[in-house]
Amino acid sequence: MNQHFMLDGRSIPFEEGQTILQAAEHAGVFIPHLCYHPEFKPHGSCKLCTVKVNGRHTASCTMRAVAGMSVESDTEEINAERRALTQMLFVEGNHFCPSCEKSGNCQLQATAYHLGMMSPHFDHFFPNRPVDASHPDVLLDFNRCILCSLCVRASRDVDGKNVFALSGRGIGTHLIVNAKSGRLADTDFALSDKAAQVCPVGVILKKRQGFAVPIGERRYDKAPLGEPVDTTEGR
Amino acid sequence: MTYQLETAAHPEKLRRVAIDPVSRVEGHGKVTILLDDQNKVHQVRLHIVEFRGFEKFIQGRPYWEVPVMVQRLCGICPVSHHLAASKALDVIVGAQRISPTAEKLRRLMHYGQMLQSHALHFFHLCSPDLLFGFDSDITRRNIVGVAAAHPETARRGVLLRKFGQEVIRVTAGKRVHGTGSVPGGVNKLLTVAERDELLKEIYHVIQWSREAVHLIQKVHTQDPGLYNSFGIFRSNFMSLVGHNGDLDFYHGTLRARDDNGAKIFDGVDYQQYDKYIEEEVRPWSYMKFPYFRAIGKEHGWYKVGPLARVQNCDQISTPFAEHERKEFVDYAGGTPMHAPLAYHWTRMIEMLHAAETIKDLLHDDDLLAGEMVVQGERRMDGVGVIEAPRGTLFHHYRVDENDLVTMANLIVSTTNNNQAMNEAIRHVARRYLHGREITEGLLNHIEVAIRAFDPCLSCATHALGKMPLAVELVDPDGSVVHQLSRS
Numbered sequence: 001m002n003q004h005f006m007l008d009g010r011s012i013p014f015e016e017g018q019t020i021l022q023a024a025e026h027a028g029v030f031i032p033h034l035c036y037h038p039e040f041k042p043h044g045s046c047k048l049c050t051v052k053v054n055g056r057h058t059a060s061c062t063m064r065a066v067a068g069m070s071v072e073s074d075t076e077e078i079n080a081e082r083r084a085l086t087q088m089l090f091v092e093g094n095h096f097c098p099s100c101e102k103s104g105n106c107q108l109q110a111t112a113y114h115l116g117m118m119s120p121h122f123d124h125f126f127p128n129r130p131v132d133a134s135h136p137d138v139l140l141d142f143n144r145c146i147l148c149s150l151c152v153r154a155s156r157d158v159d160g161k162n163v164f165a166l167s168g169r170g171i172g173t174h175l176i177v178n179a180k181s182g183r184l185a186d187t188d189f190a191l192s193d194k195a196a197q198v199c200p201v202g203v204i205l206k207k208r209q210g211f212a213v214p215i216g217e218r219r220y221d222k223a224p225l226g227e228p229v230d231t232t233e234g235r
Numbered sequence: 236m237t238y239q240l241e242t243a244a245h246p247e248k249l250r251r252v253a254i255d256p257v258s259r260v261e262g263h264g265k266v267t268i269l270l271d272d273q274n275k276v277h278q279v280r281l282h283i284v285e286f287r288g289f290e291k292f293i294q295g296r297p298y299w300e301v302p303v304m305v306q307r308l309c310g311i312c313p314v315s316h317h318l319a320a321s322k323a324l325d326v327i328v329g330a331q332r333i334s335p336t337a338e339k340l341r342r343l344m345h346y347g348q349m350l351q352s353h354a355l356h357f358f359h360l361c362s363p364d365l366l367f368g369f370d371s372d373i374t375r376r377n378i379v380g381v382a383a384a385h386p387e388t389a390r391r392g393v394l395l396r397k398f399g400q401e402v403i404r405v406t407a408g409k410r411v412h413g414t415g416s417v418p419g420g421v422n423k424l425l426t427v428a429e430r431d432e433l434l435k436e437i438y439h440v441i442q443w444s445r446e447a448v449h450l451i452q453k454v455h456t457q458d459p460g461l462y463n464s465f466g467i468f469r470s471n472f473m474s475l476v477g478h479n480g481d482l483d484f485y486h487g488t489l490r491a492r493d494d495n496g497a498k499i500f501d502g503v504d505y506q507q508y509d510k511y512i513e514e515e516v517r518p519w520s521y522m523k524f525p526y527f528r529a530i531g532k533e534h535g536w537y538k539v540g541p542l543a544r545v546q547n548c549d550q551i552s553t554p555f556a557e558h559e560r561k562e563f564v565d566y567a568g569g570t571p572m573h574a575p576l577a578y579h580w581t582r583m584i585e586m587l588h589a590a591e592t593i594k595d596l597l598h599d600d601d602l603l604a605g606e607m608v609v610q611g612e613r614r615m616d617g618v619g620v621i622e623a624p625r626g627t628l629f630h631h632y633r634v635d636e637n638d639l640v641t642m643a644n645l646i647v648s649t650t651n652n653n654q655a656m657n658e659a660i661r662h663v664a665r666r667y668l669h670g671r672e673i674t675e676g677l678l679n680h681i682e683v684a685i686r687a688f689d690p691c692l693s694c695a696t697h698a699l700g701k702m703p704l705a706v707e708l709v710d711p712d713g714s715v716v717h718q719l720s721r722s
Contacts, residue, residue, distance in 0.1 A: 098412065099304035131295065133637035139297055207638060208328075210299030212608075214415065214423040215408030 003067040007051075008074050012065075020060035020071055021049050030226030031073050032082055032111050034089075034200055035148035036061040040157065043149050046089075048082055048111065079229045083115045091122045094129065094143035095201075101210045102202030104218025107225075108146060114225040132177065134185035137207055144202045145175045151204060155195035163189045175203070240661040243269050243278035254678055264690070266681055268664060274671055279664045281657050281685065282520050290643045298324055298634045303414050305630070305645070309691055311355065313412050314348035314403060315623030315648075318485070319630040322619030324418035326506070327634050329611025336605030337420035340406055342485045343596045344415055345621065346589040347402025349484055350440070352624035353541075353586040354399060356689045357447065358392020361579060365454050369683050370676025388450070391443045395586070398433075398440050402593060405429040420608035430597055437594045441555065444587040448559050451580045456566065466575040466659035466684035469494040470536065471527065472543035473651070475505070475622050480549030482556075482588060484622040490547055491527060491537060496571045499527060505620040508629055514646065522653050525646060536654035539626025540688060541581035546571050551584075553591035559584045575659045575687040582689070623648045625689050649690040659684040 004011045007024055014023035019042065024031050035046040044062040051060045052072040060073070072078060089095075089108060097103045132140035147166060152175075155163040163184075167176045179186040189195070196204055215221065243249060246269055255265035269278035289308055293301060302320040306313035318341055325333055333341075363376040366385060375384070382389035400410040405425060407413025415421055455462040473491040477483025480490075489503040489511065503511060514523040515532055526535030537543075546564070551557040563572075563580060596602065619630045626648030633642040649656075663684045668677055 098307055099300055101300060101303075131297070131639070133297065133639050139638070205297075207297070208299055210297075211303055211414040211417050212422055215413060217423075 003065075005065050005067060005069040005071060007071045012071075014065040018065050020051060020053070020063050020065050023065045024060070024073070029073075031060055032114060032225070033061060034107060034111065034146060035150065037150055037153075037198060040150065040153045040198075043153070046146065046148055047085055050078065050081065052078065074229070079115060083117050084121070086112050086115055086117055087119075087121045089146050090117075090120045091124045092127070093145060094126065100144070100202050101205065102144070104215065104221050105213075106202060106220070107200035108144075110220040110225045113220075114228060116229050129174075132182075132184050133207075134183040135189065135207075136185070137191040138184060138189065138196060139205045139207050140177070140184055141203055141205060142175060146201055147173055147175065148200060150198040150200065151175070151195045154198045155189075155193065158194040161188055161193065161195070163187045163193075163195060240276065240279050240664065241657065246278060249277055252673055252678075254681060264685075266660060266685070268668065268681075270668075270673075274669070274673070276664045276669050279657070279661045279681075280519060281653075281660055290645055293632075293640050293643045296640055297638050298327055298632065298640055299418055299638075301632065301640060301643075302416055302418070303412075305643075306412055308645075308647070310411055311691060312348055312352050312624050314344055314407065315621055315628050316630070316645075317407070317413070317416055318345055319619040319621040319623070319628045320632075321416040321418060322486075322621065323617040323630045323632050324634075325619070326617030327614050327632065328418045329613055330419040330609045331611065332609075333420050334606040334609055336424070336601045337607055337609075338485075339596055339599055339601050340421045340423075340425065341416055343425075343593060343602065344403055344406035345485050346592045346596070347399045347406065349399075349589040349624055350444075350586055350593065351396045351399025351403070352689075353582050353589070354392055354395035354447075356624070356686075357451070357579060357582060357586070358389065358395070360689075361686055362388065362392070364679070364683050364686070365451070365579065369680050370674070373675060373679075376679075391447070395440060395443055395447075398436050399589075401436075402433060405433070417608065419610050420606070422607065424604060424607065425602040427603060430602065433593070434597050437590065437597060441587070441590045441594060444583070444590040445555055445559075448580070448583040448587055451583050452559075452562070455576065455580050462576045463572075463574045465680075466663045466687070467573055468655070468658040468662055469573050470538050470655055470658070471499060471530070472538045472547060472571070473527075474539060474544040474547045474627055475620060476501075476548050482544060482548040482551045482560075482585075484544075484585075484589070486621075489620070489627075492547060492571070494571065494573065496546070499529065505629070506618045508618060508620065508631070508646075512629075512646070514650075520653075522650050523646075524653050525651055526654075537651065538655040538688075539648055539651040540578060540624075541585050542572065542575075542578045543626065544622060545581040545584055551588050553588050553595070556584055556588035556591055559587060575684055578687045578689070625649055625691055626651050647691070649688070652688050652690065656685055656688050656690060659687070 004013050007029060012023050012027045021031050021033060021036060031049050033049040035043045036049060042061040044059040047059060049060040050057055053063060053069055097109055103109060129142040149166055152164045152166060155161050162178055165176050165178055166173055168174050176182060177184050177187060191206060249269040249271055252268040252270060253265055265282050267280050267282065268276060270276060289305055293304060301324060302317050305320050306317040308316050359378045362381050366381060367376055378389065404410045407415035415423060471491060471493050473489065475483060475487035476490045477487040489505055490501045491499040493499055500511060511528055512525050513528045514525045516523055524536065526532050545560055551560050563584060616633050621628050628648050629646040631644040632640055635641050660681050663680050667680045
């Protein structure tokens with residue numbers, strides 16, 4: 001690991017083939033992300049991990065590290081863009097943290113806290129997305145889907161089942177279940193599937209679990225994402 | 236028990252006075268009064284102007300989400316909704332009896348809430364009226380005025396509430412809108428450190444609660460002419476009563492009495508509540524009017540809350556509160572006291588009972604260890620009832636085979652008191668406003684009567700002391716003849 005690049009003025013070592021995000025994580029530097037998962041091929045869709053490389057915007061989860069490159073990440077400008085992206089994710093779905101059982105374990109919520117998001121800012125879409133409670137062990141609450149496609153990749157690449165897919169285009173893109181009926185109960189999906197474990201938000205939920213873990217003992221209660229971003233800069 | 240003054244015979248010729256919003260209550264409501272040219276009162280109504288819709292949007296959600304979602308009805312006593320929903324879902328998940336540990340932790344959470352809610356109501360919302368007078372200087376008639384004139388009373392009010400909030404925090408995870416109670420039990424135990432922290436304060440809390448009872452007892456008994464008659468009406472009353480007829484806020488069976496104290500029903504399993512209680516819809520309010528089926532709409536309405544509970548039970552299990560209950564019953568002369576201002580006295584007796592019960596629970600090691608959740612045979616239908624600070628609270632749910640809620644029916648405490656509050660303000664309007672020129676002080680008399688019930692008009696909380704009050708006298712042709720406002 002004798003090659004380095006500069007990230008926010010800090011020298012980051014990397015191995016050949018590593019992306020900027022992988023090298024940064026390895027060096028203990030947090031770059032916000034939602035669709036990236038270390039066990040899966042990068043998707044580059046959420047754009048939360050956007051950085052500036054030599055002055056140009058790029059997704060750090062797909063961009064390979066190159067020796068000597070200069071990367072900006074934790075800047076007022078980029079964090080403001082990430083915040084706006086996060087706000088858009090919140091208003092596109094129905095994210096009601098106060099009654100969501102994923103609250104405290106939710107990567108979207110933790111990212112919003114990290115970025116100092118104080119309000120949704122944009123008008124809510126309030127889409128009508130019925131839940132799928134047909135499976136005996138798993139509830140699908142599509143209201144909270146952010147189209148990260150982690151369940152699609154996990155089901156296809158690890159479980160070999162292809163239970164999920166993204167359908168439609170552009171603003172009409174949505175998560176579907178690959179069954180004629182469209183119901184999860186009519187697939188061979190199982191609670192033990194990798195796809196049941198990877199949802200960063202509250203879409204794929206183990207039934208009857210709810211609020212079994214108390215406040216204060218949830219994942220991001222104990223270990224918030226990165227250091228909170230200073231949102232007072234430039235005000 | 237009549238509906239006099241509910242609907243004027245010829246409203247088109249009358250002037251309308253509106254108290255909008257009613258201040259120093261939880262939530263948002265308004266009072267309208269119709270007067271003729273001689274200021275004679277023809278119609279008085281308490282309107283609930285907020286529309287909430289929780290019963291509808293809980294449909295289609297998974298049942299385990301319900302206790303956390305529905306508590307958002309309220310920021311003052313969310314624990315009541317949290318626990319009433321949990322109790323209904325205990326039935327759904329087949330936990331007919333939850334573990335002793337879970338029941339005691341829930342009880343601790345609930346009694347902490349009783350303490351904080353009663354303290355908030357008495358000290359922050361009502362003490363200005365009771366200590367300074369109903370038509371005293373409006374600039375002093377608030378908690379800041381109380382803090383200036385009676386600093387120790389105000390300080391205790393703040394600290395009592397704070398203690399109750401701490402009890403809620405250690406049991407529910409947060410002071411407001413926690414997650415501690417789950418279908419079939421609880422999700423956390425008390426730690427030794429949390430228990431010891433509360434034990435340090437509890438004896439002060441009990442003493443302050445005793446003194447609060449004595450304060451309101453003195454205020455009440457020094458002016459019996461006012462306190463025994465202000466806004467008075469006779470009615471049935473109802474509450475849960477616990478084992479052996481004890482006062483119990485968490486669990487029990489339903490008991491109702493008529494205005495003379497004779498039992499209408501007793502020992503009723505609340506799973507059967509809809510066989511005993513019916514709700515009537517009236518076109519001018521979003522709030523329904525419940526009544527006892529056996530007696531009918533006209534005479535079957537009732538009151539709930541502290542005045543009902545303290546007179547409905549046979550005894551209180553904690554010694555100081557039982558002593559104060561006997562004092563109250565003796566003062567009432569062996570027949571039910573119906574004066575709305577007696578709510579304050581009984582509310583403080585309940586606060587004392589809550590404090591004593593918290594002390595007893597904190598000495599119980601079941602809070603520190605034991606089974607947290609139990610489950611049994613799954614059912615489709617469940618009712619949960621609890622005595623919330625403001626009165627009996629009903630939650631009823633149906634859940635389908637896929638675990639989604641298909642039906643929700645809530646009868647909140649203030650709804651149970653709907654007709655009673657309307658009767659109280661009609662009495663006050665007849666006695667104090669009839670034929671007189673309207674002043675802010677006189678209108679506050681109407682609000683004092685409403686406040687006695689501690690209504691949670693939307694089950695929502697608003698910024699304390701910042702509610703604007705605007706009163707307008709409007710001629711039949713719509714022109715404003717007189718205006719009063721405070722902000």
